[in-house]
Amino acid sequence: MNYDVIVIGAGHAGCEAAWAAARMGASVAICTMSRETVALMPCNPAIGGTAKGHLVREIDALGGLMGRAIDATGLQFKILNRTRGPAVWSPRAQADKRRYAAWMRETLDREPRIDWIVGAAARIETDAGHVSGLVLEDGRRLGCRAVVVTTGTFLNGLIHIGREQIVAGRAGEPASEQLAASVRSYGFRCGRLKTGTPPRLHRASIDFSRFDQQRGDEPIVPFSFLSHRLEREQIVCHLLHTTEDVHALVRYHVDESPLYNGQIKGIGPRYCPSLEDKIMRFPDRERHQIFLEPEGLDVDEIYVNGFSTSLPREIQLALIRALPGLERAEMIRPGYAVEYDFVQPTELRPTLETKRVGGLYFAGQINGTSGYEEAAGQGLLAGVNAAARIIRREPLIVGRDQGYLGIMVDDLIAQGCLEPYRMFTSRAEHRLLLRIDNADLRLTPLGRAAGTVDDERWAIFEERRARLEKNRSRIRESVCATPAGRVPALRALRQPEIRLSDLVATRQLDLEDGSTALDVASLETEIKYEGYLRRQRSEVSRTRRLETRRIPAGFRFDGVPGLSNEIVQRLSEVLPATVGQAGRVPGMTPAALAVLAAFIDRSSAAPSP
């Protein structure tokens, strides 16, 4: 069999990659070890969160699946940071893991250009430096023109539970050792990272009456720009806290943790510390939060959020039972840490294609990231670009000023990873421009040009864009009553205390029929933040100049005088495509950048012989 694109892995990155490539007209195969583990959430049962919610909106704006999947199957929805500014509002939802996975598999099943290949990928074949096929562990060979590798924690995965070490990609699933060797054989710079997950408990063994309740928002704000009102009963999560007893127990047993006895070499995420880390590194904190989150409506498993640990099973159980309200809890599965191979993402181009092998794309944890949303975003971009290369279209590269997706890719390829990379809003230098209410305005036209936005989504988008334009003129032409008398609506709305939604509710201002809460949010922010937005836009156009100053291919950084050896080495690894990107290489100083820019200008003005 021959395909345009083969996607190895069917996690969040793999699903989006396959879907996007198929949408663009490529013939696609998803190679997965099992059809039962598609779009699995091996860790927390939630989608979104700060900055991650932005990523989901952006994936959706580009025609991806994640937003629709969680809207269809989510159990509890919230907008985080609701009391703060609109640029940091972030949607998050508790997921029903089984239903989410089923929705995703069924949606991919309905796409005629996607085939499923059940088996373990073993070797990526190349011809003259370009991908030509994939060989499976059972010996089958598939021809293809591009491969997207989305293997998560499977490359040389090694699970730790106390002293137990199990070679596995996830609990109960075999690791990919042959594929790991195949990837390494191309000379990529690889490293080891670590992540972890907490234990799962039996729902019936927990006394929920003892805990504070955490509820969702009403009405529900959906993720997808295609979703209308979501009406459903929302579940409740519960909050409890660790106690001094638990802390004392952890301190007593800490030597049995593979994190603290040298058994684990990989570097874990600082923003998601294990219970051991929380207690040992922050001894002054009297207590830590723990959230109990169901993994689905009709499943028994309860996820113990905030309790990630790799201590031995029996100690995990003792720790759980030391928590007030969990004295009789039964553990279904222990928490564990997992180490896995990743490839330094400085090996990648802005398209997520590797620099060493043409047609080979990486997305997700293999690039050193963590998180379902980060993986899905990269999967989408890798899928689009793999297909674009084959059908000879322009690649899809999102700018840092256009989306968190662009920030993520640029950070990865310019800086590489020292620990699992997670998205935060503080990574965005133009945060006010990158809001959840305008993700479609920023990205849907790009998706349309790339070929991932279908007619239905495009029609909805164009309607919204036209509606916003009409509403802007309505606001410009309106006058409304304020305590200070009748003033132009535009001026009134610049006051922080006067809200557009109130003016609309009291009929002081009529918006177009069909205007949504999302529209109101966009209009209001545009008015209230006008000065700041204008300033950020002018900063963007200033930095664009650096972003468009290209560094010629094959440019030798060791030929630039005045650069330190360290900087020359980093630049030679990253091979930045533009002066702007070079400026973000770690260790780069403004002086070094000025020297580099001057030298590039000089050598391009008078090409050296």
Add this chain to the structure above:
Amino acid sequence: VFSTDDTIVAVATPPGHGGIGVVRLSGACAGRVAVQLVECAALEPRQATFTRVRAANGSPIDEVVATLFPSPRSYTGEDVVEISAHGSPVLLAEIVRAAVEHGARLAEPGEFTLRAFLNGRIDLPQAEAVADLVNAVTPGQARAAFDQLNGTLTTTIAEIERGLFDLSAKLEASLDFPDEGYHFLAPGEARAAIDRLAARIDALLAGATRGRAMREGRVAAICGRPNVGKSSLFNRLLGFDRAIVTAVEGTTRDLVDERLDLEGVPVRLVDTAGMRDAMDEVEAEGIARAGRAVDTADVVVVMLDRSRPLEASDRDLCSRTRGRPRVLVANKSDLPAAWRLDELDAGAIELSLATGDGLEAVRRAIGEAAGAGADGRDLPSVTNARHAALLERARDALGRAAGAAGAAAPEEIVLEDLGDARAALEEVTGARTSEDLLRHIFQTFCIGK
């Protein structure tokens, strides 16, 4: 201009005759060029070697001390050789010529410092300070430049930047980690912290006025009626006779000026023609110039004659200069007074140039008016216009941030303005990335589920 692969040479000491003169070489071949210049086979690192230097034609021309500073522990970070010869311009030029003959290139102005900067030996403020130090006229100027070279100013700005960074990190943490059960910042704390940082920048900027005076020097014009003793004061402050002093009114017809050090501040002292109705065209032009000098000087020294009644021109001059940095001097206090000091709108210093009484007080007053100030030694001086501009930019941004925080604007808006302030300070201290910010948050707080 950015090429650093060749070896450069220049005379490092000021032009003119002196006890010694230094020729400096810097670059990968500095050592090789040097041993061709001198009569010894090799130079020991960091050891002064007494030897003879040869001209381009090979004949010895002077006895010198040569020292090799190998890379990277040298001024430029490259191999550096310093040759101390006798301080004759002709001789030094001959040594440089010989060095060029042996493969060195004549250095552009400031090129040694540029290389030190490019090689990471000094940061930008330090590089700027080197130029200031070399050009310093007074000891106070030299000390201010030296503060900067030592990084005292950089250190102070870096402290402010750190405070700003920490505040930004806490605000960022409250946005990125809303579920942690943390109060990263108590309500109102952001505003208070912004105000504290703004006050520190204000203090540095207050010193900037003094710093600018220190760097650029100040113009002090002595003015008054004819024959009140302007030129005498000018000469006495200078310590030598520069202006012609006679008892004839209208002797000084054009502006006469000279540089001097007053309380550590470099001052260009200007003697002007006496203000009266001119007797001829030349004097009329001189008086017009005196008027312009009075209007444009940084400090005006108004001289009055204590022994003769005040005239309309005296009162005109006093009102013309009111509210500006000025020193009122009542000269000829050794003679019987013809008016009371409280007839003036401000206090005047009594002076007798005949006895010398009051001269020190006048000198001090001019120095203070020119920005010397008794305080200010505790804070490093901002003598550099670039630093002052960056600090002012940071201060403006902090003002906006304080306004936003005070009006309970969202954190993302306050952070915008704090970001502008940080960007300005980072131009002095070096940039920090969002990764640094996250690292700071994770080190300070236990974050994550």
